[in-house]
Amino acid sequence: MGLDTTSMGGSFVGTKLTEAINWARKYSLFQYPFVTACCGMEFMATACSHYDISRFGAEIPRFSPRQADLLFVVGTVSHKLAPVLKKVYEQMCDPKWVVSFGACASSGGFYDNYCTVQGIDTIIPVDVYIPGCPPRPEAVLDALMLLQEKIQNAQLDRRSVG
Amino acid sequence: MSQYVVQRLTERFPDQILETHAFRGDDTVVLKRDKLLEVLRFLKEDAGLNFDLPVDLTVVDWWRKKEPRFEVVYHLYSLGKGHRIRLKVPVDEDDAVVPSSRAVWAGFDWYEREAWDLYGIRFEGHPNHTRILLWEGFEGHPLRKDYPITKRQPLTALLDGKQE
Amino acid sequence: MSEIFIETVRDDGTPDDLGSVPMSLQMGPSHPAMHGTIKMRLRLDGEIVQKADVEVGYLHRGFEKSCENSTWTQVFPYTDRLNYVSPLCNNVGYAMAVEKLIGIDVPERCKYVRMIMSETSRVGDHLTCVGASLMELGAFTAFLYAIEAREEIWRLTEEVTGARLTHTYVRVGGLKDDLPPDFEAKYRKVEKKIRSLVDDILLLVDRNRIFLDRMKDTGVMTRERAIDWGFTGPCARASGVAYDVRKSHPYLLYDRTDFDVPVGTTGDNYDRYLVRMEELKQSLRIIDQCFKQMKPGPVNVDDPRIVMPDRDEVYGSIEGTIQHFKIIMEGIQVPPGEVYSYTEGGNGELGFYLVSVGEGKPYKCRVRPPCWNFMQAVHEMLEGYQIADIVPTFGSVNMIGGECDR
Numbered sequence: 001m002g003l004d005t006t007s008m009g010g011s012f013v014g015t016k017l018t019e020a021i022n023w024a025r026k027y028s029l030f031q032y033p034f035v036t037a038c039c040g041m042e043f044m045a046t047a048c049s050h051y052d053i054s055r056f057g058a059e060i061p062r063f064s065p066r067q068a069d070l071l072f073v074v075g076t077v078s079h080k081l082a083p084v085l086k087k088v089y090e091q092m093c094d095p096k097w098v099v100s101f102g103a104c105a106s107s108g109g110f111y112d113n114y115c116t117v118q119g120i121d122t123i124i125p126v127d128v129y130i131p132g133c134p135p136r137p138e139a140v141l142d143a144l145m146l147l148q149e150k151i152q153n154a155q156l157d158r159r160s161v162g
Numbered sequence: 163m164s165q166y167v168v169q170r171l172t173e174r175f176p177d178q179i180l181e182t183h184a185f186r187g188d189d190t191v192v193l194k195r196d197k198l199l200e201v202l203r204f205l206k207e208d209a210g211l212n213f214d215l216p217v218d219l220t221v222v223d224w225w226r227k228k229e230p231r232f233e234v235v236y237h238l239y240s241l242g243k244g245h246r247i248r249l250k251v252p253v254d255e256d257d258a259v260v261p262s263s264r265a266v267w268a269g270f271d272w273y274e275r276e277a278w279d280l281y282g283i284r285f286e287g288h289p290n291h292t293r294i295l296l297w298e299g300f301e302g303h304p305l306r307k308d309y310p311i312t313k314r315q316p317l318t319a320l321l322d323g324k325q326e
Numbered sequence: 327m328s329e330i331f332i333e334t335v336r337d338d339g340t341p342d343d344l345g346s347v348p349m350s351l352q353m354g355p356s357h358p359a360m361h362g363t364i365k366m367r368l369r370l371d372g373e374i375v376q377k378a379d380v381e382v383g384y385l386h387r388g389f390e391k392s393c394e395n396s397t398w399t400q401v402f403p404y405t406d407r408l409n410y411v412s413p414l415c416n417n418v419g420y421a422m423a424v425e426k427l428i429g430i431d432v433p434e435r436c437k438y439v440r441m442i443m444s445e446t447s448r449v450g451d452h453l454t455c456v457g458a459s460l461m462e463l464g465a466f467t468a469f470l471y472a473i474e475a476r477e478e479i480w481r482l483t484e485e486v487t488g489a490r491l492t493h494t495y496v497r498v499g500g501l502k503d504d505l506p507p508d509f510e511a512k513y514r515k516v517e518k519k520i521r522s523l524v525d526d527i528l529l530l531v532d533r534n535r536i537f538l539d540r541m542k543d544t545g546v547m548t549r550e551r552a553i554d555w556g557f558t559g560p561c562a563r564a565s566g567v568a569y570d571v572r573k574s575h576p577y578l579l580y581d582r583t584d585f586d587v588p589v590g591t592t593g594d595n596y597d598r599y600l601v602r603m604e605e606l607k608q609s610l611r612i613i614d615q616c617f618k619q620m621k622p623g624p625v626n627v628d629d630p631r632i633v634m635p636d637r638d639e640v641y642g643s644i645e646g647t648i649q650h651f652k653i654i655m656e657g658i659q660v661p662p663g664e665v666y667s668y669t670e671g672g673n674g675e676l677g678f679y680l681v682s683v684g685e686g687k688p689y690k691c692r693v694r695p696p697c698w699n700f701m702q703a704v705h706e707m708l709e710g711y712q713i714a715d716i717v718p719t720f721g722s723v724n725m726i727g728g729e730c731d732r
């Protein structure tokens with residue numbers, strides 16, 4: 001996009017445009033589920049009919065990082081898996097967001113030992129953390145809404161307009 | 163588990179058996195390493211024993227508690243006869259090698275690789291003697307008692323200012 | 327990969343000089359059908375898998391090392407996360423191993439409750455496995471039905487245990503709590519719902535040509551090979567090995583219940599699917615009988631060294647406080663020795679090999695993971711088939727990362 005909203009600054013048009021773009025973005029999140037462990041079971045439950053994540057516009061999983069803009073890191077990440085996670089993250093196009101799902105992804109959980117990464121934020125930046133082992137589906141939906149709020153309030157810069 | 167198995171083994175290999183005992187109904191035979199393969203083959207092929215199902219293979223590390231340091235533990239089960247047995251083979255730290263049982267039961271293939279990976283016991287004659295759960299280049303064997311639980315060996319660089 | 331050059335043949339028998347070159351392909355670890363934790367290196371000749379090399383370890387979380395640094399009771403949460411699709415089976419398996427090591431027997435009611443809970447867990451396990459493999463074959467609706475049924479089970483178990491997935495419900499020498507008073511009535515409702523949802527799934531797939539064609543005669547594992555690889559559980563039974571720990575070596579009170587062990591004939595994906603569907607119904611049957619036979623009574627052994635005292639006692643009496651402190655801080659004192667205890671988990675013989683040196687912590691806590699055997703043999707079930715068959719085959723062996731890599 002050749003849009004240069006930054007130069008428009010705080011002008012009326014600029015703000016409205018930002019709002020519109022952000023609004024569109026927050027309701028069309030394409031997620032890449034990086035599912036490894038037990039949290040994945042709860043993730044499944046959230047995605048399926050009972051809790052139905054599609055009500056929030058983040059329904060369709062994309063299993064190619066190039067087509068996704070929301071990375072869900074679900075479950076424990078071991079040191080052996082860490083390079084894979086990093087690669088997946090780097091392959092995603094801007095703008096991109098990361099949700100750390102569950103205690104393990106956020107902090108290593110109770111696996112404080114030789115093989116577990118102590119939180120994915122030591123490897124990639126994270127936007128929203130979801131606590132719980134595993135988090136309840138309600139917590140996941142709440143996190144999604146938090147993320148949408150964050151997206152709505154974001155300032156557009158050159159990088160995120162791409 | 164069955165007393166019969168212990169009896170039969172003692173009759174057949176009197177000089178290979180170091181000790182037998184039973185605890186809570188689990189019969190255990192402690193074996194020498196020399197003719198281990200022969201004993202395992204016998205256990206599998208003898209019509210009266212017929213241990214066809216490889217159940218489990220693991221290692222116990224008796225660091226600073228017992229000599230020799232390691233015990234390789236086999237659990238076997240016979241589907242036809244319904245009996246079980248536990249075999250233990252003590253090995254020294256400087257000579258932590260046992261013959262591979264991969265040729266007797268295919269099912270011990272990965273168990274032996276895992277024992278190498280986590281305990282550093284070598285299985286002589288294993289066709290693919292590599293690490294399995296951890297990666298090549300990992301230093302040490304984490305389930306040995308002298309490996310500190312939080313000694314991490316990251317493969318990726320950490321973000322600035324973050325620590326493990 | 328140019329060293330191998332395969333000559334292809336035209337329909338009339340003359341060699342096709344174009345030939346084809348084997349291609350190598352990496353599948354996973356971050357691949358939806360690989361459950362996020364398995365990597366496969368494939369060598370393909372067109373659509374045919376020539377060689378499959380399976381790599382595991384991406385979810386190795388140091389189960390054993392963590393357990394060695396926890397008290398006997400603190401190990402329960404770790405066991406939940408082994409086979410996280412049927413956590414209660416693991417809880418029961420581990421508790422029974424410790425009880426065997428101590429040499430105690432739990433009250434009868436406790437055994438029934440453990441049976442009921444592990445069977446509900448097994449139903450959830452099989453539903454997830456069948457549902458997920460159906461989804462991977464494109465039957466998304468069937469998956470939604472299966473997860474809906476599982477959701478009902480989770481809600482029910484949540485009322486009993488307090489957690490949806492990671493229950494930590496069983497304790498050494500008993501349970502966290504008895505079942506809630508109106509449990510049976512609630513279970514009946516759930517059961518009805520599960521049965522109708524399972525029927526719906528069957529309606530969708532049972533005579534579905536695409537489903538049958540993809541499942542039948544793919545991923546075959548013969549009886550002999552299955553035994554040699556150490557298969558147990560539904561996969562072994564689908565190959566014709568009539569071995570179910572609940573039947574062959576009844577633990578708890580399975581010998582008082584009447585149930586059938588389904589056994590397959592060919593060991594293909596379809597058989598594995600059928601075995602799971604049938605086991606699911608048998609589990610419901612077992613639960614039925616448990617409810618009929620169960621009588622009120624205590625659920626914990628009467629031994630203050632093992633079971634935590636009541637809340638009132640902890641705060642009201644000095645003995646209670648000391649007892650509570652000792653169990654929490656030092657752990658249950660388990661006599662020295664070693665045992666191997668085995669139960670039927672969701673995927674097969676789930677064994678715990680425990681070594682104690684007479685402390686409050688396990689000296690060694692080894693789990694014998696049934697999935698491990700499937701994964702070391704899965705290449706035999708893939709080689710020679712088409713690349714599209716990887717998905718149903720891998721789905722039907724039900725690899726659970728937490729249990730396989732521990």
Ligand code: SF4
Pocket residue numbers: 037038039040074075076101102103104105109132133134135407492
């Ligand atoms: S946070 Fe808990 S449930 Fe989630 S992956 Fe970690 S251990 Fe499993």
